[in-house]
Amino acid sequence: MKDVLKTPVLKVLIVDDHWMVRDGLKQMLKIQKKDYHFEVTEAENGKQAIEKVTRREFDLVILDYQMPDIDGAETAERVLALRPGTKILALSNYNELSNIERMTAAGAVGYILKNIGAPEFLTAIEKVMKNESYYSIEVYSKLFEERRQQWQMITLSKRELEVLKLLAQGKTSNQIAGILSLEKTTIDSHRRHLLSKFNTPNTISLLKTAHDRGLLK
Amino acid sequence: MVNILSAYATGNFNSRLKISDRYDDLDAIAESINMVGQELKAVTISRNYFNNIFHSVSDMIFVLDRSGKILDTNSRVYNHLGYSKESLLTKTLDDLTGSPKPSLTKDIAKQLKQPGDKTLKDYYFKTTGGKTLPIQLSASYLLDGQGKKNGILVIVKDRTAQMESENRVIRAIIDTQEEERKRLAKDLHDSLGQELVGVKFAISSMSENCEDAREKLFLQRSDHALAQIIADMRDICFNLLPKALEDFGLLKAVRELCLHTRMTHKVELKITSDLSFPDLPQQITVDLYRVIQEFINNAIRHGKTTWIGIDFKSTADRIYISLEDKGKGFSPGKVTKGMGLQNIESRIKSHKGEIAVHSAYGKGTNFQITLPLTY
Numbered sequence: 001m002k003d004v005l006k007t008p009v010l011k012v013l014i015v016d017d018h019w020m021v022r023d024g025l026k027q028m029l030k031i032q033k034k035d036y037h038f039e040v041t042e043a044e045n046g047k048q049a050i051e052k053v054t055r056r057e058f059d060l061v062i063l064d065y066q067m068p069d070i071d072g073a074e075t076a077e078r079v080l081a082l083r084p085g086t087k088i089l090a091l092s093n094y095n096e097l098s099n100i101e102r103m104t105a106a107g108a109v110g111y112i113l114k115n116i117g118a119p120e121f122l123t124a125i126e127k128v129m130k131n132e133s134y135y136s137i138e139v140y141s142k143l144f145e146e147r148r149q150q151w152q153m154i155t156l157s158k159r160e161l162e163v164l165k166l167l168a169q170g171k172t173s174n175q176i177a178g179i180l181s182l183e184k185t186t187i188d189s190h191r192r193h194l195l196s197k198f199n200t201p202n203t204i205s206l207l208k209t210a211h212d213r214g215l216l217k
Numbered sequence: 218m219v220n221i222l223s224a225y226a227t228g229n230f231n232s233r234l235k236i237s238d239r240y241d242d243l244d245a246i247a248e249s250i251n252m253v254g255q256e257l258k259a260v261t262i263s264r265n266y267f268n269n270i271f272h273s274v275s276d277m278i279f280v281l282d283r284s285g286k287i288l289d290t291n292s293r294v295y296n297h298l299g300y301s302k303e304s305l306l307t308k309t310l311d312d313l314t315g316s317p318k319p320s321l322t323k324d325i326a327k328q329l330k331q332p333g334d335k336t337l338k339d340y341y342f343k344t345t346g347g348k349t350l351p352i353q354l355s356a357s358y359l360l361d362g363q364g365k366k367n368g369i370l371v372i373v374k375d376r377t378a379q380m381e382s383e384n385r386v387i388r389a390i391i392d393t394q395e396e397e398r399k400r401l402a403k404d405l406h407d408s409l410g411q412e413l414v415g416v417k418f419a420i421s422s423m424s425e426n427c428e429d430a431r432e433k434l435f436l437q438r439s440d441h442a443l444a445q446i447i448a449d450m451r452d453i454c455f456n457l458l459p460k461a462l463e464d465f466g467l468l469k470a471v472r473e474l475c476l477h478t479r480m481t482h483k484v485e486l487k488i489t490s491d492l493s494f495p496d497l498p499q500q501i502t503v504d505l506y507r508v509i510q511e512f513i514n515n516a517i518r519h520g521k522t523t524w525i526g527i528d529f530k531s532t533a534d535r536i537y538i539s540l541e542d543k544g545k546g547f548s549p550g551k552v553t554k555g556m557g558l559q560n561i562e563s564r565i566k567s568h569k570g571e572i573a574v575h576s577a578y579g580k581g582t583n584f585q586i587t588l589p590l591t592y
Contacts, residue, residue, distance in 0.1 A: 018411035024418020031422045066406075066460075093410055093451055097476060098461040098469045114414040115447035117440060118421040138448070145480055199489050 010129070011057070013041045015049040015075065016064040016091070021114070025062065025091075028118040046070030046078075053079045058086055060129065063108065065092035065099055073106040080107045089128045091116075095138050097146060110134035156197065161215070163190045168207050168216045221250060230258035277373040280359065285309045285322035288368060297375055299345030310371070315343035325356045325371065342373070351376040387563045395458075395503055402457035410450055417443035459506075467502045468494060471509055471527060482517055490529035494536070495590065504564040505538065505586075511557045512540045512584060520544020520582060533590075540584040546576045 012029070016022050022042050029038045041058070043049035045067050053061070061079055065072035076088045090108040092099060093115075100111050110128040112121070113136040120136075127134035135143065156164065159180075166176045173191065177184040191203070200206040210216050224232050233254060234247035271278060272292045280289040287305045295301055298313065305313075310321040324337060342350045352373050359368040420443060424436035455477065462470035468490055475486040497505070509527060516522040522544030530537040558574070561584075565572045570588035 018415065020412050020415025021418070024415045024422070027419050027422040028425075031425045093406060093414065093447070094460050095451060096455070096459060096461050096473050098465040098473060102465075113448075113451075114410075115417060115444040115451075117444065118418075118425045141480070142476060146476055201492055205492070 008037065010038050010125075011041070011059045012038045013043060013049060013052060013058040013061045015043045015046065015061060015067070015072075017045055017067050019044075021064070025121075028121050031118060046072070046075035049075050050078050050082070053082050053086070057083055060087045060089060060125065062089050062091050063103075065090060065094055065103060072108075073102045076103065076106040076108055087128050087131070089124060089134075095136075095142060097142055100135075100139055100143065104133075111139050112136045113138055156194075156215075160190055160194055160197075163187060164194055164206075164210055165216060167191070167194075167203060168210070218247065218250070221254070225254060225257065228261070230254050230261060277375070279310065279371040279373065281310070281325075281369040281371060283366065283368060285311075285325070285369070297344070297350065298342055313342045314340060315349075321354075325354075325369065329356055329358065329369070338376075351380050384563075384567050388567045391504070391560075391564060391567070392500075398457045402454045405450055405457075406454045410447065410454075413443060413447055413450070417447060458503075462502060462506055463499070466496055467505055468529065470502075470506055474506075474510060474513065475525075475527070478513055478517070484517055484523055484525060486513070486525045486527065488527045488529075491531060494529045494531045497536075501568055501588070504568065505588075508561045508564055508584075508586065509538070509540060511561055512542075512582075515557070516542035516544050516582065520546065522581070531590075535590060536588045538584075538586040538588075540586070541581065542583075543581045546578050546580045546582050548576070548578060 014022050014025050016025070026040050026042075029040060041052060043052055047069050049061065049063070050070075052058075061076075063072045063076055063079075067075070070078075072090060072092070076090070079086055079088065088106075088108040088110075090100075090103040090111040091114060092103070092111070093113060095113055103111055109131060110124050110133055112124050112134065116124070116136055124134040124136075162180065163176055166179060171179070173184050173187045176182075177187045180187070195201070195203075195206055198206050198209050200209055207216070218234060221232050221234055224230075231254075233251045236244050236247055236251075274291070275293065277293045277297055278291040279287055279294070282288055287308050287310070290300075290302045290305055292302075294305070300313070310325070314321055319340070321337075321340060324340075328337060336353055336355045338353045340352050340354065342352050344350060353376050354371055354373040356369055356371045358366040359370050361367045417440065420436055421440045424433055424440050427433040427436055455473075459470050459473050461473045468488075472488060475488060478484060479486055513525060516525050520542050522542035524543045526539070526541040528537075528539040528541075530539075562572060565586055565588070568588055569591065570586060572587075573585040574582070575585070576582040
């Protein structure tokens with residue numbers, strides 16, 4: 001991949017409904033001392049942003065989450081539908097997981113909070129332009145805490161893991177009982193424990209969750 | 218004389234015998250009969266008077282014997298509950314509450330032994346049609362002519378209308394409060410917050426550009442302080458009203474709250490839910506969120522818990538939320554002020570929901586919330 005930051009001009013679209021925020025961002029982009037510079041365009045809302053993206057291509061769109069008409073996530077989706085190569089950096093004052101997930105699901109590569117400083121802002125841009133995800137430290141620790149919690153909640157015994165893998169092969173309780181030389185009622189109780197440990201209502205979603213967590217490899 | 222006696226026998230006590238001038242034995246007897254007639258008339262008038270009051274007051278009246286068995290009821294009991302007087306004889310008030318606990322008979326006996334205010338609140342009667350009637354009641358002893366306790370008089374008020382108006386007042390207070398919180402969060406985040414962000418970005422750029430060491434340090438400090446202020450403001454807005462509550466519903470908002478709590482306190486929180494848990498109207502969503510928020514606050518602050526479990530379940534017409542901690546617990550009778558239990562109850566009850574609080578010292582706390590889906 002070519003190093004975009006070595007190219008002289010980076011076309012940036014700043015989308016935020018507050019002019020003071022847009023001004024501040026422009027200010028931070030101006031002071032950087034590296035040998036590239038930014039060509040900045042502004043949009044006040046999602047609708048304007050989409051219009052501007054329709055007219056010309058941008059390398060980077062810096063996108064607020066909360067906007068009056070179309071929110072940041074929808075704007076991101078529509079920008080990417082028009083120009084799939086555009087990099088999106090979400091910029092928000094919300095540090096809630098739902099917003100972070102919504103923005104990243106919509107295609108944002110990075111998510112930074114609005115109390116970011118100038119050096120970190122530039123690092124975020126650099127990373128996102130290399131298609132590497134970047135999160136403010138508060139965002140990152142939230143994502144990490146959520147992951148930690150999910151993993152911590154599930155600890156399986158050796159037997160439960162065996163039963164889980166056999167279930168994934170499509171075996172019935174009776175067959176599993178035969179394979180492991182155990183009573184069917186024992187297998188059924190293992191299955192009940194598995195459902196409650198994974199917090200899933202049935203075997204299908206149990207297996208899907210287990211698969212998503214890489215437990216069936 | 219025969220005519221008079223037969224009139225008296227049919228309840229007509231108005232006729233009197235003529236007394237002659239002879240003042241003989243016959244006159245003496247006639248005089249006595251007239252006196253009996255006058256006495257009977259007086260008693261009958263006061264009985265009619267009593268019956269009129271007994272049946273026309275708007276409250277339900279029960280006369281019980283000392284063991285709590287029903288001896289008499291007024292017609293309001295039939296109007297309100299659908300039970301005829303005959304069908305209630307020898308039953309107790311507990312047969313009307315539809316559940317043996319709390320025992321109304323026992324509670325009345327307890328109240329009667331205490332001096333002062335004898336009003337009992339928060340009880341319910343079941344109608345023959347299966348409806349639940351909130352009631353409040355007062356009891357007193359029936360005394361006979363010698364002042365002997367002869368039975369118990371129980372006056373029961375239907376609280377439906379009163380509770381509805383109470384609910385409307387509480388609801389209005391809660392709604393105003395929520396409206397205010399929402400407005401404040403929006404103002405802080407949207408205008409004040411964004412302007413601060415703008416200023417912070419400008420100062421951050423200036424501090425990067427600054428050549429003078431002293432000035433640079435000053436700008437860096439301001440930049441740092443502003444970053445902290447913006448982060449604090451973010452927390453304040455989150456506490457006022459999480460963005461997720463409006464945008465993503467109750468479960469996502471509770472997840473947000475648990476995550477936030479885990480990162481600020483040493484406590485493990487576990488959320489479980491069935492997949493079918495429905496999307497709820499905004500007002501119920503906010504109320505349930507506040508209840509859960511209050512529970513978590515209490516569990517940490519008063520209960521010193523290290524573990525909290527939150528479970529969401531639903532059927533076609535009901536939702537169930539169970540909140541549990543393993544903290545110090547409390548005795549439900551001795552709730553300390555500032556625990557917001559009243560607020561929790563009001564919010565749940567204003568949606569015709571029920572909340573059962575189980576707790577004891579050293580046994581943790583458990584709230585079971587049930588809400589009908591009647592919208």
